[in-house]
Amino acid sequence: MGVSDGRLASDARLAGAGSQVEGPARALLMAALVAAGGALPLVLSDYWLDVAIFWGIYALLGLSLNLIVGEVGLFNMGHTAFFAIGAYGTVLLNQAWGLSLWLLMPLSGLLAAAAGYGLSRPIIHLRGDYLLVATIGLNEILRVTLVNNPWGLTGGPNGLILLDQFTVLGRRLDDPAAFYYLVWGVVGLVVWALLRLQHSRIGRAWNCVREDEVAAEAMGIDVRQAKLLAFVLGAGLAGAAGTLYAAKMVVVSPESFTFMEAVILFAIVVLGGLGSIPGVLVGSAAMMVLPEVLRDFAQYRMLFFGAAMALMMVFRPQGLWPSRRWSRQLTGEREP
Amino acid sequence: MALFLEQLLNGLTVGSVYAVVALGYTMVYGVLRLINFAHGELFMLGAYLGFTLLVATGLGGALPLGLALLLLLLVVMGAVALLGLVIERVAYRPLRRANRLTAVVSALGVSIFLQNGAMLLWGPRYRAYPAWALPEVRWTVAGLHLSLMQVVILAVALVLMVGLYLLIQKTMLGTAIRATAIDHDTARLMGINVDRIIQFIFFIGPALGAAAGVLLGLYYRQVHFTMGWIYGLKAFTAAILGGIGNIPGAMIGGLLLGILEMLGAGYLSAAWKDAFVFMILILLLILRPTGLLGERVAEKV
Amino acid sequence: MNLLELRGVRKRFGGLQAVRDVTLEVRRGTITSLIGPNGAGKTTLFNLITGIYRPDVGSIRFQGEELVGLRPHQVVQRGIARTFQTVRLFTNLTCLENVLAGQHCRSQAGLWASILRTGRQRAEEARVREVAQACLELVGLEAAAHELAASLPYGDRKRLEIARALATQPTLLILDEPAGGLNESESHALMELILQIRASGVTVLLIEHDMRVVMGISDEVAVLDQGRIIARGTPSDVQNAPQVIEAYLGRPGEEALI
Numbered sequence: 001m002g003v004s005d006g007r008l009a010s011d012a013r014l015a016g017a018g019s020q021v022e023g024p025a026r027a028l029l030m031a032a033l034v035a036a037g038g039a040l041p042l043v044l045s046d047y048w049l050d051v052a053i054f055w056g057i058y059a060l061l062g063l064s065l066n067l068i069v070g071e072v073g074l075f076n077m078g079h080t081a082f083f084a085i086g087a088y089g090t091v092l093l094n095q096a097w098g099l100s101l102w103l104l105m106p107l108s109g110l111l112a113a114a115a116g117y118g119l120s121r122p123i124i125h126l127r128g129d130y131l132l133v134a135t136i137g138l139n140e141i142l143r144v145t146l147v148n149n150p151w152g153l154t155g156g157p158n159g160l161i162l163l164d165q166f167t168v169l170g171r172r173l174d175d176p177a178a179f180y181y182l183v184w185g186v187v188g189l190v191v192w193a194l195l196r197l198q199h200s201r202i203g204r205a206w207n208c209v210r211e212d213e214v215a216a217e218a219m220g221i222d223v224r225q226a227k228l229l230a231f232v233l234g235a236g237l238a239g240a241a242g243t244l245y246a247a248k249m250v251v252v253s254p255e256s257f258t259f260m261e262a263v264i265l266f267a268i269v270v271l272g273g274l275g276s277i278p279g280v281l282v283g284s285a286a287m288m289v290l291p292e293v294l295r296d297f298a299q300y301r302m303l304f305f306g307a308a309m310a311l312m313m314v315f316r317p318q319g320l321w322p323s324r325r326w327s328r329q330l331t332g333e334r335e336p
Numbered sequence: 337m338a339l340f341l342e343q344l345l346n347g348l349t350v351g352s353v354y355a356v357v358a359l360g361y362t363m364v365y366g367v368l369r370l371i372n373f374a375h376g377e378l379f380m381l382g383a384y385l386g387f388t389l390l391v392a393t394g395l396g397g398a399l400p401l402g403l404a405l406l407l408l409l410l411v412v413m414g415a416v417a418l419l420g421l422v423i424e425r426v427a428y429r430p431l432r433r434a435n436r437l438t439a440v441v442s443a444l445g446v447s448i449f450l451q452n453g454a455m456l457l458w459g460p461r462y463r464a465y466p467a468w469a470l471p472e473v474r475w476t477v478a479g480l481h482l483s484l485m486q487v488v489i490l491a492v493a494l495v496l497m498v499g500l501y502l503l504i505q506k507t508m509l510g511t512a513i514r515a516t517a518i519d520h521d522t523a524r525l526m527g528i529n530v531d532r533i534i535q536f537i538f539f540i541g542p543a544l545g546a547a548a549g550v551l552l553g554l555y556y557r558q559v560h561f562t563m564g565w566i567y568g569l570k571a572f573t574a575a576i577l578g579g580i581g582n583i584p585g586a587m588i589g590g591l592l593l594g595i596l597e598m599l600g601a602g603y604l605s606a607a608w609k610d611a612f613v614f615m616i617l618i619l620l621l622i623l624r625p626t627g628l629l630g631e632r633v634a635e636k637v
Numbered sequence: 638m639n640l641l642e643l644r645g646v647r648k649r650f651g652g653l654q655a656v657r658d659v660t661l662e663v664r665r666g667t668i669t670s671l672i673g674p675n676g677a678g679k680t681t682l683f684n685l686i687t688g689i690y691r692p693d694v695g696s697i698r699f700q701g702e703e704l705v706g707l708r709p710h711q712v713v714q715r716g717i718a719r720t721f722q723t724v725r726l727f728t729n730l731t732c733l734e735n736v737l738a739g740q741h742c743r744s745q746a747g748l749w750a751s752i753l754r755t756g757r758q759r760a761e762e763a764r765v766r767e768v769a770q771a772c773l774e775l776v777g778l779e780a781a782a783h784e785l786a787a788s789l790p791y792g793d794r795k796r797l798e799i800a801r802a803l804a805t806q807p808t809l810l811i812l813d814e815p816a817g818g819l820n821e822s823e824s825h826a827l828m829e830l831i832l833q834i835r836a837s838g839v840t841v842l843l844i845e846h847d848m849r850v851v852m853g854i855s856d857e858v859a860v861l862d863q864g865r866i867i868a869r870g871t872p873s874d875v876q877n878a879p880q881v882i883e884a885y886l887g888r889p890g891e892e893a894l895i
Contacts, residue, residue, distance in 0.1 A: 075437065122622050128436055129371050133576065134621050136569065137614035144611040193752045200751035200758070201744050201765070204730075208738045211727035218687060218721070220713030220742030220805050229748070259565060263444055270441045302452040309445025310427045317431075317438045 037184060041177035048292075049176040055288040056183035057244050062268035062280040063190055064237030069266065070275035070323070071203065072230040073210030074124070075132035078139030079265050081119075082112040082235035084146065084257035086242020091160040091252050092153065101166045105186075105243040112239020113232045120231040124224065139262055146254040159253025162246045173247075183244055190237065191277055198277070206230055207275070267309055273319025282321045341480050343602035344595060349486045349555065351594020352493035356548040357571035358578070358586035359500060360541030366517040366581035367537050369436070373443040374423055375545055376568015377450035378416050380561065382546025383553040384458055385412045390469055405469070409492070412550055413543040420542030421535060429534075447565070454561040465557045489551045496544055497587050503540075504583055513537065517581065566610065570597075573617040579627030588628065640665040640809055640840050641686070641717075646695030648678075648685055655681040656692070657864040663809065663857075668831060668841045670851045672875075673861035674884065679844045680722055682861065683811055687719050688712040700808070714742050716808035720798045720815060722844075728787035732778055732797055735786050736769040739804025743768070772800040776830060792823045799830065803839070810834060812843040816850045828854050852876070860884065 041049055061083060068076045086108040093099050093107065123134045149156035166173040166182060173179050197203045205226050208216040217223045246252050264287055272283025291301045312319075357379050364372040389408050427446045431439045473484035504510035515523040516533045524530050552567065553559050574593040578585025593613065600612040620627070641663040648656040656678045663669045671679050684690045686697055688709040697704040704712055718739070727735050744765050750758040773779045776796040781789060786797060795815060802810055815831070816824040824847060831854055835841055845851045851858060851872065858875040860868040862884040868875050875881055 075440070123618065126621055126625065129369075129440070130576075130621050130625055132371070132440065133572065134618050137573075137617045140569070141611045141614050141618075144608065148607050148611075196752050196754060197748075201741060201746045201762070202748060202751050204734060204737055205741050207730060207734070208727050208741075211729055212725050214689070215721070215725040215727065216738065217709040218689070218713065218719055218725075219738045219801060220710045220718075221738065222708075222710045233748070260448075263448065266444070267441070270437070274437075299456065300452075302448055303456065306445045306448030306450070306452060309448065310442045311445075313434075313438045313442035313445065314427065314430045317434055 034188075038181075041180055046176045049180050051289055051292045053176065053180050053183050053248060055284055056180070056187050057241055057248065058265070058268060058288050059187050059281050059284040060183075060190060060241040060244070061238055061265050062272065062284045063187075063194060063277065064234045064241065065265050066234075066269045066272075066275065066277070066280050067194070067206075067230050067237070068234040069269050070280075071198070071206040071210065072227055074227060074231065075128055076135045076231070076234070077132050077259075077262050077266055078135030078137070078142075079234070079238055080257040080259075080262045081135075081139045081142045082116055082238040083242045083245070083261075084142060084254075085112045085115050086239030087246040087249075087252045087256070088146070088154060088160065088242075089239065090243040090246045091162045094162060094164050095160075098164075101164055101243060101247055105240050108243045109236040109240035112242065113236030115239075116232045116235025117228065120228065120235075124227050124231060136259065136262070139257075139259060143254050143257055143259075146257070155253075157254060159251055159256075162250055162252065164247075166247055179248065183248075186240075186244065191281075194277055202226075202229070210275075267305070271309070271312055271319055273322035276319065276321055276323035279319050279321035279323065283319070286320065338479055339602055340599075343598040345480065345482065345486065347595030347598030348591060349489050349594070350552075350598060351574075351591040352490055352497075353548045353552050353555070353590075354567070354571045354574045354594050355587045355590025356493050356496050356544050356551075357567065358574040358590045359497070359583065360545045361568075361572050362575040362578070362580055362583060362586040363513075363537050363541050365575070366583075367513065367534060368428070368432070368439075370428065370439050371443065371572065372428075372541070373440070373568070374427075374446040374450060375541065376564035376566075376571070377447050377454070378420060378423075378542040378564070379545040379549040379552075379567060379571070380454060380559070380564030381419065381450060382412050382416050382549025383559040383563065384454055384463070384549075384561075385415055385546070386550035386553050387463055387465055387559050388458075390466055401471075405488075409547055409550055413546045416546035416549075417539045417543035420538045423542075424535060424538035428538075429531075451561055451564060454564075458559075458561065460561065462558045462560050465553045465559065467557070470554055485555060489555055492547065492551060496547060500540070500544070501583060501587075509536070570613055573613060573620075576617065576625075576627055577620060579629040582627065582629050585627055585629035592628075639663065640700060641842070642696075642698045643682075643686070644696045644698075646682070646685060646692045646697060648681055648690060648692050654864055656685065659695070659861070659864070659866055661859055661866055661869075663840060663842050665840055666835070666838070667856040668835050668843070668854050669857045669859065670855040671842065671844050671859050671861055672846070672848075672851055677861040678864040679861055680813060683719065683813055683844065686712075687717060687811065710742065713805050713807075716806075717811060718802035718805040718807035718809075719811040720795070720802050720813055722813040722817065724791075724794045724798050726786040726794055726798060726801070728785070730786060731783050732773060732786055732789070732800075733766075733769055733782040735797060736772050736801050736804045737765060739772070739801045740765040740768055740806075743806055768806070769804055772804045775803065775833070776800040792819055795819065795827075796830070799834075803834070807839060809840045809842060812841065812845075814844055814846060816845055816847040824850055 040052060044052065061079070065076065065079045068074050068079070089108040089111045090101070090104045093104055094101070099107070119138055123131060126134055146154045147157050154160065166179075173182055205216070205221045208219065208221055209223050209226050213223050216226075245256075249256070268283040268287050269280060271286060272281070273279030294301065297304070357375070360375045360378070361372060364370055364375065386408060389411065393408075423446055427442045428439060431442055470485050470488060475482045504513060512523070512528045513533055513536070515526060515528055516530050520530050523533075570593060571590065574589035575586045576589070577593055578587070578589025593616070596616060597609055597613050601609040604612065639662040643659055643661040646656055646659045647654070659682060671682065673679055681690065685692050686704070688704065688707050688711065692705055695705070699715055699717060702715065704715065707715070727738065744761050746758040746761055770779065770782070773782055776799055778793060778797055778800060781793065786794065789797060799812065799815065812831070816827055819827060828850055831841055831843070855872050858870065858872050859866050860875055860881050867884055868878040868881045870878070
């Protein structure tokens with residue numbers, strides 16, 4: 001127990017700006033948050049529960065993209081491609097073999113991870129802007145493919161319908177409260193795993209790659225492998241989120257996976273604060289919950305959003321809840 | 337063979353529009369190393385403004401049609417160029433010393449803002465350019481159909497490209513731009529007002545983009561608030577194809593991309609033509625990221 | 638025994654023959670200095686050894702094993718660590734995190750072990766932190782362990798870079814102008830540090846312009862001029878070699894170096 005206590009203390013230090021609270025106070029705060037989150041379905045209407053569910057799904061997507069953009073510094077603007085692969089994979093595999101969604105969630109994660117590996121391998125070495133453009137291209141190729149309905153697989157512009165649902169002891173989780181627990185349970189699990197990863201050998205290597213590729217390689221870090229691992233892991237998580245999305249939406253169609261969606265995911269990560277897990281949760285809330293609060297201005301939503309993105313970069317480039325590490329870099333000198 | 341020539345001509349027409357838009361990307365990238373994601377939206381705004389002016393004025397009255405069209409083109413170019421200056425001042429200049437990602441996100445924000453602004457102003461549906469804007473005149477030369485529209489588009493695009501090329505290569509201002517593209521600090525030491533140069537880039541690029549928007553509106557007869565992003569991305573692909581930061585490269589890249597796209601549409605499948613363009617882009621990034629003319633010896637902007 | 642052997646190494650960049658036919662040995666347990674006028678190809682040679690560039694011709698053998706064709710991180714794994722002429726730290730990470738990076742290639746914990754924090758992973762992590770701490774102590778930066786690298790003064794950054802390289806537990810440490818930009822007392826401390834590193838059993842190869850440092854601590858000196866080794870030997874041998882004086886002192890602006 002002694003060892004792990006020491007580790008916790010050092011983790012708290014490493015966690016930086018996001019968490020000035022340490023030790024027992026931090027644990028208490030976490031417990032309070034979890035309790036409040038758990039109690040939400042008791043007080044929220046079904047409508048607001050749905051909002052919270054989508055928040056959770058986008059938080060998951062944001063976390064997965066944060067691995068790629070925030071931790072390793074790879075500009076991936078085609079992340080919805082992997083989300084789409086997960087969602088379509090879920091429906092197709094369910095239709096073909098009637099596999100349970102519980103099995104399909106990790107399976108579509110694997111599917112998207114495999115796609116992530118295959119697609120990113122040839123382009124992962126591209127620098128900054130070029131990678132950004134290449135990933136936009138990948139996303140667009142995939143979307144056109146979905147629309148064009150090759151071999152009658154993807155259902156064209158109308159997409160596919162998922163008839164199945166997550167079931168527990170034979171009971172379908174159609175009920176928003178149950179689905180809410182499912183989604184946020186997954187979010188909790190992922191956050192837990194990612195926090196541990198951040199403070200491990202792998203997370204440190206990722207951050208070194210982000211800071212200076214040449215120096216990282218010269219320190220014995222296999223930069224290419226580190227990048228690929230983050231990309232594949234991020235793609236896989238997005239794929240798993242695709243299963244949740246398909247189960248919630250029932251209909252899976254190309255219009256859910258446009259470039260705009262990719263930009264929103266990118267914005268969640270950047271607005272929240274690159275490399276910051278709490279930042280992603282806040283950023284996805286800002287993207288998914290605020291528009292609902294401001295429903296009366298629904299048609300101006302994206303207008304505000306665009307302006308906010310630009311203004312945010314001008315006035316608060318480090319994000320809403322920055323991780324200590326990026327805040328300096330973003331306000332510092334431009335890279336050579 | 338007839339199909340080939342037909343598609344070649346179509347490709348040249350569309351490609352010349354891509355080329356003009358690509359110039360805006362390549363100039364900004366050359367000077368600021370920034371992908372100006374908002375550039376596609378400026379192109380889209382040019383198309384919408386052209387539409388509104390056409391409908392509002394009816395182009396009728398005192399002036400002959402050609403002159404009226406030219407005037408319209410200049411007005412649209414001027415208006416969008418001013419907008420370009422504003423965008424540079426508000427969204428890019430404060431970030432000039434910041435990390436690259438910051439500027440990219442800001443550019444995307446501006447892009448989303450403009451796109452949705454256009455949707456609110458002109459509505460979410462396709463708007464059609466009036467059919468009388470250019471008379472439907474067609475010639476058949478050796479079995480090849482050539483329309484007045486295509487001639488006008490090719491001619492205007494050519495004038496814009498040659499004009500810009502001469503400006504960059506033959507004038508003091510052009511020399512200052514090229515110097516700034518190579519090194520801001522050294523340019524500053526040589527007495528060049530780098531801020532001015534950047535402003536100029538953000539004036540001339542959007543003006544070109546707007547002109548291309550009007551041309552494309554005339555050609556395809558319809559405008560939509562999302563058109564900026566897809567054409568913008570294609571033009572950007574063209575810029576990379578030719579070697580980003582390289583002005584003749586952007587022109588050649590645009591023409592080449594237009595031709596490839598139309599041949600792809602003609603011989604493979606029209607439904608896949610966008611995917612086709614992006615496949616070219618990705619292959620190019622993998623095989624030759626410096627583009628066709630993007631050799632180190634080649635002149636940057 | 639020779640720890641590192643370069644045989645007929647050549648590298649051309651476009652029209653520039655940066656390294657032409659370099660043959661060089663570094664004996665185990667020594668401090669070997671590589672000197673030469675600016676543009677002689679010293680840093681290029683370092684980049685060739687560490688795998689950043691690949692030689693056009695020639696062989697580079699380390700402990701008998703060919704290094705040509707290996708990627709930089711693989712070279713580090715074989716036991717060669719380096720610093721950079723222009724300090725390249727991970728500026729937004731703490732000093733400890735910087736040094737921990739050096740231990741990356743000396744640890745194995747994979748994805749699942751890191752997430753599940755297996756017993757082995759925790760033991761490894763404890764060991765890795767111990768090594769990193771020791772490296773920080775060696776260069777005297779233990780008090781700054783949790784400071785950001787960006788916040789350090791220049792001299793300390795150079796020391797941190799050495800600590801980071803040492804954390805890879807190298808057999809050969811390559812230092813690119815470690816005394817560059819340091820003041821008198823700082824370069825004295827640096828010499829002490831390099832001697833201490835040699836004493837701990839690490840062979841040192843350095844590029845240096847500061848002749849007090851080179852002559853003060855080197856066991857062997859090699860002089861590189863226009864991509865060729867023009868002289869080798871003990872510091873006093875090299876100091877008196879006529880071709881060195883010609884290459885080096887004969888040029889205006891480079892005087893008073895020896």
